[in-house]
Amino acid sequence: MNVWFVASEGVPLVKTGGLADVIGALPKALGGRGIEVTVVLPKYGSIPDAYLEDAAFKGYYYITMGWRREYCGLYEVMADGVRFLLIDNEFYFRRESPYGYGDDAERFVFFSFAAVEAMLREETLPDVVHCHDWQTGLVPFLLRTRYAYEPAVQRVRTVFTIHNLQYQGVFSRELLQDLLSVGDDAFTGDSLEFYGAASCMKAGLRFADKLTTVSPSYALEIQTAEYGEKLDGVLRQRAGDLVGILNGIDTQSYDSMTDSALHVRYRDSxxxxxxxxxxxxxxxxxxxxxxxxxxxxxxxxxxxxxxxxxxxxxxxxxxxxxxxxxxxxxxxxxxxxxxxxxxxxxxxxxxxxxxxxxxxxxxxxxxxxxxxxxxxxxxxxxxxxxxxxxxxxxxxxxxxxxxxxxxxxxxxxxxxxxxxxxxxxxxxxxxxxxxxxxxxxxxxxxxxxxxxxxKRDYGWGSSAKQYELLYRELVK
Missing domain, CATH: 3.40.50.2000 (Glycogen Phosphorylase B;)
Structure with a gap:
């Protein structure tokens, strides 16, 4: 099985929070179960040079967003045994930090288009595209709308994971309409519209085949008004497609017996x-x-x-x-x-x-x-x-x-x-x-x-098995 992860950060290349740890560890655990994972990330300027020294240039293409026509380079990097594809555009991604800019909507719409185009340039399309958080929420939307005419795309299944519902990528309707070149029909209650604006998170919730979040209790909580961040209605509608799968940690990295950062190493003493x-x-x-x-x-x-x-x-x-x-x-x-x-x-x-x-x-x-x-x-x-x-x-x-x-x-x-x-x-x-x-x-x-x-197991083994079952159910 061939699975693509599309995410905005991932260890060991770039990290601002827990999302990066998941993107770094879960592909390795899935690889141990015979699933071939490719991780698609922006080629940020903060990625250490050591990881880019052996990067293979895979070519370039152009992305059209409204009146914009932007260069996109594609690089392949192997890190910790995982294949990474890096989306290169220095104007959008060669900055001090991954997020927090006034043009974040444009940057991650570009990234979403670029990830789909990168997929279409592969000899074999992935069986499943697994997207993470609002920065990639538009990928399922694009696959089911703009790229739906591609015969090969029709068999690609999508999973969207909510790592934190509070961060939703909400922008003005006019801005996303311009960037996506879509009509008013894309901004209805069952599409991107969100209280007069537009939500990238909602795009993922509406258009992905399956939804996951990172714990069973949170999967229940976000279907309530208290925790649902005004998307609880959408999540209740899709409750049958929503599952909570606990995150794990990289137990090889976090090992008190081998961790070089500690003053004294120990196990059970x-x-x-x-x-x-x-x-x-x-x-x-x-x-x-x-x-x-x-x-x-x-x-x-x-x-x-x-x-x-x-x-x-x-x-x-x-x-x-x-x-x-x-x-x-x-x-x-x-x-x-x-x-x-x-x-x-x-x-x-x-x-x-x-x-x-x-x-x-x-x-x-x-x-x-x-x-x-x-x-x-x-x-x-x-x-x-x-x-x-x-x-x-x-x-x-x-x-x-x-x-x-x-x-x-x-x-x-x-x-x-x-x-x-x-x-x-x-x-x-x-x-x-x-x-x-x-x-x-x-x-x-x-x-x-x-x-x-x-005595507890905090690794990814059990969770990776649940993701594998989810992927196989989708592909079947």
Whole structure:
């Protein structure tokens, strides 16, 4: 079986978030099941030269968008055993970061056209085109409208995965009408129209053959008004074609026994794991105290991730004698408040603004607990990584967090972490205090929690099998 992934980022070439980790790891897992995967990405200027040195130039063509006629080069790269096709246009993609520009609509309409044209230039068309998030939502639309006359295209099936419904690629109807060269019939309620504008996410939801999202609970949540981001009606209509498949992590990369970023490598020894804590405390300027419970946070600093709850809970957490190590960036409001809090709690609170892969791994490995109070979470990878590094997660019961972290039951001895329901600082503090009690007063119970988490499988094997079954059902 031949499957194409079309996405806006992917490890190891370019990463801004969890989407890239999925695009980097899932093709390898599918390859192990006999599925040949090609990943189509923009050829960003930020892709390291080391990956481009052996890139094979496959040719060029031109893309017409309204009155525009744009050059498109095509390069082939092998990375981590996966075939990548890179869409080259320096005007659109040779920029400092992948997203956040005023012409993002034009850039990703171009990318969608270019990906379809690249497919048509292959000797063998893919059996399935698997698109990811709003940046590629127009690909299923183009295959079922503009390119529907191509006889070979008619047998190509499409899957569209929602990684985060909040980001939808909503633009003016007039702009997308110009870029796509389509008439008014493309902007009806059962097509691209979205409250007077146009939505690229909705294009994927309407025109793909099958829909997936990244956890079973999130698949149910997004069919409600609370989590559906005004697309819950569309998702309820397509509920029969929607499935939630949990993300995994690359367990070879995230391995505490081989991770070169760690100060001390370990497997199942809590004593060895805890040798990482004083080294991280020194690195971040925290008080070097082996007995102080260290709570890690690696996240975008936005409301979705519950940073308002963290800030509201900070005085109580500091009064408990806990330390907090935070890595991330995002909303300037949260960054400012955290900057002020550092001065109030020297030695207890450390914040690294930005992203540092090595430091992130050291926080996962060195912390005693990992905090994720997300207001919603499609899947989440950080809680899986923390469990992989024998760090106990404290999470809110939503989406993939609910599906991957089992609350500890002290009577049965089951569970892998601590969870709370309402999105309130009160419930967060109560749950952290409960975790601290077991950490400080019941070391055997704490060891049981850690060991429970160590027994779980966080790789892609099970999820890759579910995707394979989905693909084969479509092709059949």
């Amino acid at each position: 809590l004593a060895k794991k805890r040798q990482n804590k004083p080294a991280l405390q020194r690195e971040l300027g925290l008080a070097e105290d082996a007995n102080a419970p260290l709570i890690g946070v690696v996240s975008r600093m936005v409301g979705q991730k519950g940073f308002d709850l963290i800030l509201d809970s900070l005085p109580a957490l500091m009064d408990e004698g806990a330390q907090l190590a935070v890595l991330g960036s995002g909303d300037p409001h949260f960054e400012h408040l955290l900057g002020e809090a550092i001065r109030r709690y020297p030695g207890q609170l450390a914040v690294w603004f930005g992203f540092n892969e090595g430091l992130a791994r050291r926080i996962y490995a060195s912390s005693d607990m990992f905090l994720m109070p997300s207001r919603f979470e499609p899947c989440g990878l950080s809680q899986l990584i923390s469990l992989r590094y024998r760090t106990v997660p404290i999470v809110r019961e939503t989406g993939g967090l609910k599906d991957t972290v089992e609350p500890f039951n002290e009577f049965a001895g089951t569970g892998t972490g601590f969870t709370f329901g309402p999105a309130s600082a009160h419930d967060l503090i109560f749950t952290v205090r409960r975790a601290l009690r077991f950490y400080r007063e019941e070391p055997e119970a704490w060891k049981r929690i850690v060991n429970n988490g160590a």
